Amino acid sequence: MNGVRDKNFEALLAYLKESRGFDFTGYKRTSLMRRVRRRMDQVGVGDFGDYADLLQVDADEFVALFNTILINVTTFFRDRDAWDYLGNKVVPALLAERSAEEPLRLWSAGCASGEEAYSLAILMTEALGPEEFRRRVKIYATDVDGEALTQARHAAYDPSALEELPPDLVTKYFERQGDKYLFRKDLRRSVIFGRNDLVQDAPISRIDLLVCRNTLMYFNVETQAKILDRFHFALKPQGVLFLGQAEMLLHHSKLFDPVDLRLRVFRKAAAARSVLNRLVTDQPGGDRIGDVSDLGELRDLAFASGPVAQVVVTADDVVALVNHQAEQLMGVSSREVGRLLRDLELSYRPLELRGFIDQARLERRAIRIKDVEWRHRATESKWLEVDVNPLIGSDNGLLGVSIVFHDVTATRNLLDELEQANRQLEQTYGELQSTNEELETTNEELQSTNEELETTNEELQSTNEELETMNEELQSTNEELQVINETLRGRTLKLDELNIFLESILTSVKAGVVVVDKDMHVTVWNAGAEDLWGIRRDEAEGQHLLNLDIGLPMEQVRPIVGSTLADPQYTAELQLTAVNRRGRTIELRLSCGALRKPEGSAQGAILLMESLGALNQPETGD
Structure with a gap:
């Protein structure tokens, strides 16, 4: 459903499409527009026209946009049960x-960064052995994303990619x-990577196994039909098509027969012929190289062993031919x-045949x-479905x-x-609408789609594909958040190390x-200050400097601290007479300077206090 465009x-x-050769017109508009808007929000553009102008002036923006559209998750x-079935x-x-x-010959269509293609290589090597694999197997891996293909050719993966x-x-x-x-490297030579647009480019031919998982879901119904027709042409007779969990082939049963519908494994239908096959094979025949004039017995045997039940009557309504399938299915011998x-029961059961036979004649x-x-x-x-076909002779006469x-x-x-x-899925969606109040935006899209999907299986399949796409977007976002979390954790460790380093410096002095802030509240009180004045760090920090009763003549300290906070370039040093923690009068050298911000303004003041020794005091009697 594209809706109003x-x-x-x-x-x-x-x-x-005109500037870069990428044709996204076949993609589903709902998911495609959501992903384009996501990129527009990242660069701060709100209008599609303005974003087109940005693409014209910033060539690098194309790469970021395509990486957002082509999720490449x-x-x-992926889906281990399906791969096990494929291998076993x-x-x-x-x-x-x-x-x-x-x-x-194997084809991985929409291979992204190569994991699927190399999974095929592992699967075939396990089945054949390395030597036979290198001799017999060619894996063609294609995608429209050039950056993803470059990564796939390098075949280098993080340890997290191999965890499963x-x-x-x-x-x-x-x-x-x-x-x-x-x-x-020796196996990698059998994997050939190349760019191929499934919508526009010609398919690779003579393929034994074609793997295209969770790629068709990005396209609308018409484009899917076009791609599946190309896949049918690409496969050899009895070739196998392996799709993703979100893809069903509900409306293409004439092209492919299900091998395992639940695991999305299909075979090329033997009787079906795609549009491409018809274009290729409907050519005038060449010279005959054998005599086929006396093949009456061969024709009789071929008719008798036909795969469907068939009865032939003459122009006079006489039964002329009955094959084995008709004997088994219809009970006619x-x-x-x-x-x-x-005169036969077949003429009126299971349906009245004579009227249809007369109409065909x-x-x-x-x-x-x-x-x-x-x-x-x-x-x-x-x-049953019953076909009644008139048999016309070369003279245009009715033979039967x-x-x-x-x-x-x-x-x-x-x-x-x-x-x-489908009914169970509809019920499930109804329950999701009533319980997932936090996902209001997503539910609006699902509700809109669900109302239209109640009538056809195709619309219900479209909703399922939408959910799969959103799940991959959430997975991609989760990976980004993990990277951000690792960065923050590293910064926290560095900050902890810096704090320990600073604490070591203050302890060593x-x-x-x-250190006081601009309001003269104590922010740092080192061990030297504790030893000099007898006040612990937790008692001093946060207190106003002038309110501390520590034996320091604050009337002399206040002016130089105030001058330092007012003028970041101001420094002062003076000797004071004070009373230390033991109650003795000491001579003290006090230095004061500004605690400056990187741009030069003062955010506080630093006071350095050094005892020069106790003064001689007269002893007092009892």
């Missing part, structure tokens, strides 16, 4: 279907170099050949009857009618299960050191 936003997309063996079931089947000398891998695989396939892990169709066109329910047993019901019965029970049951799943 913003003209300025569409103009911005057109500019990106990926890990090794799909890959052995592919190898069994091919000779030991036949090369294997078993330790034995890390040891076997990666080499430690500094603070990075490098994928094995070869003994019925030669009898009139109207009269109109000379094929007729399909859908949703035919057939209770061929007391406890079992099947659903072919009746084909397609068993669509499994497909109908699957649709019923999907409808039930034997003279009394007192």
Whole structure:
């Protein structure tokens, strides 16, 4: 659902396509606009037109924008259950279907920073061994993000990227170099990276296994159909397509057959032909190199072993041919050949065939009857689609009618299960709307989408893809917050070290050191001051200097401290007579200077007090 489109936003997309060759017009507007606005907020631009002007004058902004749009969140063996199924079931089947000398071609479409492509390399090496892998396997890894491809070619990953891998695989396939892990160089040569736009560029051909996980969800329905048609053309017969958890192929069942629908593994449908295949293969035939004139027995055997139930009647309504599938499915046997169709139960059960046969004869066109329910047993019901096709001879005469019965029970049951799943998802979304009050903005989008998704499976799939995209954005944001947290932790450690260093300096100074702020409140009172005046640090700090009764003649101290706070360049030194903590009169040298800020203004004063010795005092009697 694209909704009402913003003209300025569409103009911005057109500019990106013209200036840089990136076509984002096929992306879903809701998620695409949210990610573009996120980048605009980071640079302080509020209008799409103004942001287009910024892109014209700042070439580096393109890179930041594309990194925001193309999230590139990926890990090794993402969704482990699906990869295990691929390694335990799909890959052995592919190898069994091919000779030991036949090369294997794999395609990782939307490979981002390379984790998916190297996961394929590990999977195939485990199945074949390193030597056979290097000899037979080529992995083509493509993306539209040039920066991500550069990172993928380097194959250097942080230790955190390998946390989900078993330790034995890390040891076997990666080499430690500094603070990075490098994928094995001898295996890396079989992985070929290149830029490929799935919407505009031609697909890679003759592929045995195509992996495209959580990439289709960024595109709208029309663009997905175009890309899937290209994937169908790219795959060899019986080739395998491996998609992400958010992608279903609900409307492309003619191109691909599900191998495991839950894990999103599909095979190229044998009978289907994509648009690209039709363009390539519908060419005039070459010269024949064999005689095919006397193949009557071969045709009979081919008809009898056909994969669908089929009955052929002549122009006179006589049963002429019945294949094995018709015998098993419809209960009609070869003994019925030669009898009139109207004499058989098949002519009126499971549906009245004669009217459709007469219509096909009269109109000379094929007729399909859908949703035919057939209770061929007391406890079992099947659903059929019936094709009635007139058979026209070379002289344009009617030779007979072919009746084909397609068993669509499994497909109908699957649709019923999907409808039930859709109802459960709708109920889940209703519960999320009532409980997640803190996610009001997100719920507005979900509610808007959910109201329209109640009628079709495609709209419900679109909402599921939106949630997957937001989850990857949150994961990307969480990684950014972790980096910020590490930076703050480092700064805190440095600050603690600085405080300890300063405390060591103050403790090492034997003279009394007192620091006051601009209001003459004590902020620093070192051990020398404690020893000189007999007042502890916790008792002095925070007190006004002039209010401390410590035996210091404050009438002489006040003027020089005031002058220092008024003039940062002012310094003073004088000798005073004071009474120390033991009650003895001492001679004291006091130095006073400003505590200056980096720009030069005074934020307090520093007083350095040094005892010059006790004065001689007369002894007093009792």
